[in-house]
Amino acid sequence: MANKLDSKIPSGPIESKWTKSKFDYKLVNPANKRKHSIIVVGTGLAGASAAASLGELGYKVKAFCVHESPRRAHSVAAQGGINAAKNYQNDGDSTYRLFYDTVKGGDFRAREANVYRLAEVSANIIDQMVAQGVPFAREYGGTLANRSFGGAQVSRTFYARGQTGQQLLLGAYSEMMRQVDAGTVELRTRREMLDLVVIDGKARGIIVRNLVTGEIESHEADAVVIASGGYSNVFFLSTNAMACAVTAAWKAHKRGAYFANPCYTQIHPTCIPVHGENQSKLTLMSESLRNDGRVWVPKAVGDKRHPNDIPENERDYYLERVYPSFGNLAPRDVASRQAKYRCDEGRGVNESGKAVYLDFADAIKRLGQDKISERYGNLFEMYDKITGQNPYKQPMMIYPAPHYTMGGLWVDYNLESTIPGLFVAGEANFSDHGANRLGASALMQGLADGYFVLPYTLGNYLGNTKLEKVSVTNDAFKAAEHGVKEEISELMNIKGNRTVDSFHKELGHIMWEYCGMGRNEEGLKKALQQIPKLREEFWQNVRIPGEASYLNVELEKAGRVADFLELGELMCRDALERKESCGGHFREEYQVDGEAKRDDTNFCHVAAWEYTGENKASVRHTEELKFENVHLATRSYK
Amino acid sequence: MAGKTLNLTLKVWRQKGPKDQGGFVDLQAKNVSEDASFLEMLDAVNEELVAKGDEPIAFDHDCREGICGACGFVIDGEAHGPMKSTTVCQLHMRNFTDGATLTIEPFRAQAFPVIKDLMVNRSSLDRIISAGGYISQNAGNAVDANAVLVPKADADEAMSSATCIGCGACVAACKNASAALFTSAKISHMALLPQGQVERKERAMRMVAAMDAEGFGSCTTTGACEAACPKEIQLTNISRMNREFFVANVTKREKHKDGGAG
Numbered sequence: 001m002a003n004k005l006d007s008k009i010p011s012g013p014i015e016s017k018w019t020k021s022k023f024d025y026k027l028v029n030p031a032n033k034r035k036h037s038i039i040v041v042g043t044g045l046a047g048a049s050a051a052a053s054l055g056e057l058g059y060k061v062k063a064f065c066v067h068e069s070p071r072r073a074h075s076v077a078a079q080g081g082i083n084a085a086k087n088y089q090n091d092g093d094s095t096y097r098l099f100y101d102t103v104k105g106g107d108f109r110a111r112e113a114n115v116y117r118l119a120e121v122s123a124n125i126i127d128q129m130v131a132q133g134v135p136f137a138r139e140y141g142g143t144l145a146n147r148s149f150g151g152a153q154v155s156r157t158f159y160a161r162g163q164t165g166q167q168l169l170l171g172a173y174s175e176m177m178r179q180v181d182a183g184t185v186e187l188r189t190r191r192e193m194l195d196l197v198v199i200d201g202k203a204r205g206i207i208v209r210n211l212v213t214g215e216i217e218s219h220e221a222d223a224v225v226i227a228s229g230g231y232s233n234v235f236f237l238s239t240n241a242m243a244c245a246v247t248a249a250w251k252a253h254k255r256g257a258y259f260a261n262p263c264y265t266q267i268h269p270t271c272i273p274v275h276g277e278n279q280s281k282l283t284l285m286s287e288s289l290r291n292d293g294r295v296w297v298p299k300a301v302g303d304k305r306h307p308n309d310i311p312e313n314e315r316d317y318y319l320e321r322v323y324p325s326f327g328n329l330a331p332r333d334v335a336s337r338q339a340k341y342r343c344d345e346g347r348g349v350n351e352s353g354k355a356v357y358l359d360f361a362d363a364i365k366r367l368g369q370d371k372i373s374e375r376y377g378n379l380f381e382m383y384d385k386i387t388g389q390n391p392y393k394q395p396m397m398i399y400p401a402p403h404y405t406m407g408g409l410w411v412d413y414n415l416e417s418t419i420p421g422l423f424v425a426g427e428a429n430f431s432d433h434g435a436n437r438l439g440a441s442a443l444m445q446g447l448a449d450g451y452f453v454l455p456y457t458l459g460n461y462l463g464n465t466k467l468e469k470v471s472v473t474n475d476a477f478k479a480a481e482h483g484v485k486e487e488i489s490e491l492m493n494i495k496g497n498r499t500v501d502s503f504h505k506e507l508g509h510i511m512w513e514y515c516g517m518g519r520n521e522e523g524l525k526k527a528l529q530q531i532p533k534l535r536e537e538f539w540q541n542v543r544i545p546g547e548a549s550y551l552n553v554e555l556e557k558a559g560r561v562a563d564f565l566e567l568g569e570l571m572c573r574d575a576l577e578r579k580e581s582c583g584g585h586f587r588e589e590y591q592v593d594g595e596a597k598r599d600d601t602n603f604c605h606v607a608a609w610e611y612t613g614e615n616k617a618s619v620r621h622t623e624e625l626k627f628e629n630v631h632l633a634t635r636s637y638k
Numbered sequence: 639m640a641g642k643t644l645n646l647t648l649k650v651w652r653q654k655g656p657k658d659q660g661g662f663v664d665l666q667a668k669n670v671s672e673d674a675s676f677l678e679m680l681d682a683v684n685e686e687l688v689a690k691g692d693e694p695i696a697f698d699h700d701c702r703e704g705i706c707g708a709c710g711f712v713i714d715g716e717a718h719g720p721m722k723s724t725t726v727c728q729l730h731m732r733n734f735t736d737g738a739t740l741t742i743e744p745f746r747a748q749a750f751p752v753i754k755d756l757m758v759n760r761s762s763l764d765r766i767i768s769a770g771g772y773i774s775q776n777a778g779n780a781v782d783a784n785a786v787l788v789p790k791a792d793a794d795e796a797m798s799s800a801t802c803i804g805c806g807a808c809v810a811a812c813k814n815a816s817a818a819l820f821t822s823a824k825i826s827h828m829a830l831l832p833q834g835q836v837e838r839k840e841r842a843m844r845m846v847a848a849m850d851a852e853g854f855g856s857c858t859t860t861g862a863c864e865a866a867c868p869k870e871i872q873l874t875n876i877s878r879m880n881r882e883f884f885v886a887n888v889t890k891r892e893k894h895k896d897g898g899a900g
Binding site (some may be wrong): 052054056067068070071072088124129131139140142160165178180181189241276278279281283376385452499500501502545550551552 | 655664673687692701707708721728729742753759760767775778780784786787794797800827831833
């Protein structure tokens with residue numbers, strides 16, 4: 001099959017690509033906009049902002065989410081902040097510097113043109129969110145406050161206490177609810193997308209299951225936007241919310257949308273360590289804590305003393321030692337790997353030996369407890385609730401955990417997938433972050449895509465495309481509905497002996513062990529033998545009680561785990577093929593003194609996988625990445 | 639952190655669907671780690687139920703970090719359980735005693751119909767938001783964020799109100815099932831900021847009307863809502879809402895009906 005990867009990067013200098021595109025894009029006249037319908041799947045930052053702005057423009061929008069309310073989308077949990085090149089601090093920030101930092105932070109595996117646009121619209125995002133009432137932190141003079149964040153040497157992060165994601169999501173959600181009131185957005189909650197309907201090669205609708213009644217519904221539209229988030233829950237234990245799944249994106253993949261860089265997952269360095277076998281998820285502690293917290297382990301192997309009893313000269317502040325210019329603010333992949341090395345050396349703390357200290361004693365001495373509590377109070381309380389330890393009195397314990405996923409459905413510059421009319425926004429697409437997303441940039445991308453990119457690019461598609469009228473009585477809808485019903489009845493009829501969670505946990509162990517913070521050929525090959533076996537057992541032995549005709553949580557989970565079992569295998573294959581280390585993707589065979597060793601000669605590309613059918617190997621396509629502005633260089637944070 | 643374990647008896651509300659009559663069922667939770675969260679304890683109970691071929695207890699939950707507002711039910715008569723300013727997902731088993739019997743039931747309110755077991759439908763809260771819990775600001779043309787200065791104290795207070803997670807514990811804790819704390823938090827958030835001024839009166843009137851239309855009860859200021867709120871949303875918001883509503887009503891103007899010349 002022909003390679004469909006045309007990135008559609010506009011010509012001209014990087015600074016004017018987006019301006020030029022906006023002018024070149026076809027427009028849809030206001031009277032015609034209301035004749036077009038658009039489906040938005042997912043209502044987090046990207047989905048809600050897309051639905052709100054498309055509704056504002058006059059399109060008929062239908063928004064879907066698995067949650068009871070769009071306000072519960074997982075964007076709500078982001079803590080630390082959102083980046084924008086405002087240079088309010090007069091510390092030398094600029095669109096170009098944010099662009100530069102993001103390309104470098106992504107270890108030269110993101111598309112330059114997309115990243116530049118992201119940096120360019122970042123300032124508009126802050127204006128937009130402030131105008132709609134997001135209560136960002138302020139200075140006494142009334143101007144906005146900023147703080148610094150991992151991987152950056154300027155203060156460009158805007159924040160709302162430790163609840164930035166919540167406030168941004170509530171902002172985008174309320175703008176969407178305003179459109180619901182205005183009648184331009186129709187909201188369907190507790191619906192899960194279970195298939196994409198493609199007619200004449202174009203995305204024309206979706207099949208969803210009403211999670212309360214079990215009904216299978218068909219919805220048609222002129223274009224579909226998937227903004228369904230990331231897939232870290234493939235690891236079972238991750239910082240993602242319980243309902244985060246790959247299902248919507250995966251079903252689209254099976255209908256022809258390529259899946260790019262699936263092995264690029266981000267391991268977040270500051271999570272509360274695992275406490276036991278029955279743990280359901282990992283809780284993130286905001287990266288902003290590293291502004292004031294100092295990371296250390298005891299110098300001596302097996303030093304089990306209480307942290308407060310270990311004198312200063314017997315502590316190893318390893319990030320400050322190894323990376324003097326970035327210190328505790330080293331990028332996420334670097335900080336995560338260093339924590340793992342220290343624990344592998346036997347200097348980890350906690351009973352499990354899988355934790356390091358994040359110590360605020362110096363900051364409290366310097367700034368006073370009140371200042372620290374003003375900055376991070378809610379995070380400290382959360383830590384105390386979960387662990388039963390007071391972080392004002394003794395250091396926190398942290399360990400890395402799967403967090404964000406940089407892989408996702410492949411999209412071109414217009415955020416359009418390899419299926420015409422299927423657009424993908426936010427974490428669900430692969431773009432902008434390369435191999436290692438920096439802190440505070442996910443929120444930025446979600447809102448950039450929804451508020452400032454899709455309204456233009458989607459209009460261009462509708463203006464340029466002749467769309468026949470389709471209805472849900474069309475054969476393609478009937479066939480897709482039938483397929484969904486078949487799969488549900490197959491799952492319900494297995495009536496085996498193992499719970500859904502037991503499969504999910506086993507998959508998670510395989511993924512963390514062989515496709516987690518470090519990967520190597522031997523391990524990945526092992527995983528590629530184990531996962532198909534586990535998948536086979538799943539389809540023969542999973543047990544789902546109850547019926548499919550009403551709310552059935554086990555059935556919902558089973559559908560998601562079935563998709564994770566397929567995605568997991570693709571992640572391992574992608575990791576195996578990428579014979580280099582880049583950013584958060586660390587192939588142990590390719591390193592120099594523990595630092596990632598990229599191979600720009602052979603792997604300076606995006607790998608996008610094409611689904612070719614059940615039990616058939618996916619085909620790997622590549623999109624070459626050209627670095628014309630930020631020249632390829634080895635990242636160094638020393 | 640591996641520590642002690644406890645054994646508990648749970649009296650759990652089971653209800654198949656909105657139209658079924660529910661009732662309490664006794665279940666045992668054995669060898670629960672004190673480091674587990676309350677929801678992880680229920681997960682373990684559910685795993686046993688599923689292994690026996692029974693249906694698990696349905697309950698809402700998602701982020702398990704106390705921020706999404708999905709979780710929540712009533713434990714021994716208290717919304718989100720016994721810990722102050724804590725959601726159920728952040729409630730850990732070390733706060734319970736071995737051998738205890740716990741009663742677990744859904745948030746109860748006419749405006750929150752039960753979906754199944756401990757899961758209720760709180761979409762009435764979304765409808766209150768769509769009645770005016772926003773600032774009408776189209777995307778793409780906002781002025782520079784620092785063009786409008788906001789005193790730090792106002793921004794902080796707005797933030798304290800805006801931090802409401804919409805879990806509905808305030809409604810469940812109120813003897814009248816009033817949504818005054820929720821609604822007033824949003825009205826306060828926006829009334830405190832310069833951006834919220836233009837629609838301030840309209841917002842107060844529309845949101846209060848929507849709240850009443852959903853079947854929530856009246857506020858009699860007993861403060862049960864504030865005591866149950868996991869995010870410490872304060873009762874002062876309700877006073878502010880009442881003031882906003884009163885001022886809006888006494889100063890309201892008829893809407894201008896003149897159209898523009900074409």
